[in-house]
Amino acid sequence: MQTLLVDFDEGRVDTWRHILASVSDVTVIDQCDNIARKAAQQRFSAIIINNRCLARLAIAADQLLPRLHLKCPWVACVVQQENPIQVASAYSLGFDDCFFEDSVDDEILVKLRRVQLFENLSRQLERAQKLESIGELAAGIAHEINTPIQYVGDNTRFIQSAYVDLEAVLRNCQALLEMADQGNDLAPMVTTLRQAVEDADADYLCEEIPAAIRQTLEGVDRVANIVRAMKEFAHPGVSDMTPTDLSKAIENTVMVARNEWKYVADTETKFDPELPAVPCLPGELNQVLLNMIVNASHAIGESLGESTSQKGKITIETKFAPPFAEIRISDTGAGIPAANLERIFAPFFTTKAVGKGTGQGLAIARAVIVEKHGGTIGVESAVGKGTTFTIRLPLEMAPNDANTPELNPTEVRV
Numbered sequence: 001m002q003t004l005l006v007d008f009d010e011g012r013v014d015t016w017r018h019i020l021a022s023v024s025d026v027t028v029i030d031q032c033d034n035i036a037r038k039a040a041q042q043r044f045s046a047i048i049i050n051n052r053c054l055a056r057l058a059i060a061a062d063q064l065l066p067r068l069h070l071k072c073p074w075v076a077c078v079v080q081q082e083n084p085i086q087v088a089s090a091y092s093l094g095f096d097d098c099f100f101e102d103s104v105d106d107e108i109l110v111k112l113r114r115v116q117l118f119e120n121l122s123r124q125l126e127r128a129q130k131l132e133s134i135g136e137l138a139a140g141i142a143h144e145i146n147t148p149i150q151y152v153g154d155n156t157r158f159i160q161s162a163y164v165d166l167e168a169v170l171r172n173c174q175a176l177l178e179m180a181d182q183g184n185d186l187a188p189m190v191t192t193l194r195q196a197v198e199d200a201d202a203d204y205l206c207e208e209i210p211a212a213i214r215q216t217l218e219g220v221d222r223v224a225n226i227v228r229a230m231k232e233f234a235h236p237g238v239s240d241m242t243p244t245d246l247s248k249a250i251e252n253t254v255m256v257a258r259n260e261w262k263y264v265a266d267t268e269t270k271f272d273p274e275l276p277a278v279p280c281l282p283g284e285l286n287q288v289l290l291n292m293i294v295n296a297s298h299a300i301g302e303s304l305g306e307s308t309s310q311k312g313k314i315t316i317e318t319k320f321a322p323p324f325a326e327i328r329i330s331d332t333g334a335g336i337p338a339a340n341l342e343r344i345f346a347p348f349f350t351t352k353a354v355g356k357g358t359g360q361g362l363a364i365a366r367a368v369i370v371e372k373h374g375g376t377i378g379v380e381s382a383v384g385k386g387t388t389f390t391i392r393l394p395l396e397m398a399p400n401d402a403n404t405p406e407l408n409p410t411e412v413r414v
């Protein structure tokens, strides 16, 4: 756990370091102008800002504090004991907590421990959700591979038995040629050959064997494609921002999630050919896309009810919309009631039965898109008609999060 201390003077920094030592490592910056950049570079569990920054922060607080909150679960301020104006302005700026500078005691450690516990639990839940969806996917993918493998097997067995019949025909052909070479009477051999051709049902075999071979090769291609999509979907080891072909990422995710949607929906993809590679964390983005496709399938399944003859539709589009790359995921599912729209991104909000929903998918999606990519995620929905999620990812991301607005030193007034 790391705590960032901002703008404390030298003597007090040591006191704070000492106080926090039992629960946290401490990073110090002596100017509040750099908080956003620092928070973008490194993960902090807590940011504690000295009251000297309050006036400076007030200028950009409406942009800065929400951004800090996205990067860090707990942003607190240390105020002067006798200064109610500082207390009021700290809370009105949106700080999570205030502490008096002369009476720092166990309270702050209790709070920090709580933040730490929350962080650990969130991380565990995120992992659990990932593992759960990997488990679900694995079962679906096994099924997806099983189907082509089954018809590859059936066709190969058919070719095997057809070959036995054909072999009889070929052997008789050979015998006929030998007899012709020796100048023998061919008539009895021709009768035998004709019988073998009849027994083998040669017309039927000539039609069916090429079809069986074609299907077998299709099955083999299908398995190879699924395996390739899985490998690309998993993106082992890529944990840095990587220029990514979104069309490919979407195609792979649609492919590995096929077993989730194919019974309830058709899918359509419309990719903008203008869209360049987008810097992103491919593994995390795939996870988000997967969650959204699964959600769309569930929503369509819900709206179809018992009907098995009908299907809904999931449409995934990309658009080059500088300075963003846009991904729209639309479904013709049950829709989201207006009262729930505000809540769907909250951790643990779910309308699904236990075992089907954990309420973590969209919370993670928001963390990945907004927090890790500096993008946005929006939703439009009409009950009974369907839902569209729109993800916007910045096309350019300078090192250390150029999207994070810093306090402009020229605007600072103390």
Ligand SMILES: Nc1ncnc2c1ncn2[C@@H]1O[C@H](COP(=O)(O)OP(=O)(O)O)[C@@H](O)[C@H]1O
Residues within 6 Å of the ligand: 291, 295, 296, 299, 331, 333, 334, 335, 336, 344, 345, 349, 350, 351, 352, 356, 357, 358, 359, 360, 361, 362, 363, 387
């Ligand atoms: N495409 C969608 N259509 C309708 N409702 C949706 C859709 N996506 C999400 N929701 C709603 O948002 C809730 C939260 O979604 P999510 O965070 O993925 O959790 P979960 O899928 O585990 O319930 C869902 O339970 C559902 O009510």
Ligand SMILES: [Mg+2]
Residues within 6 Å of the ligand: 291, 294, 295, 361, 362
């Ligand atoms: Mg979900």
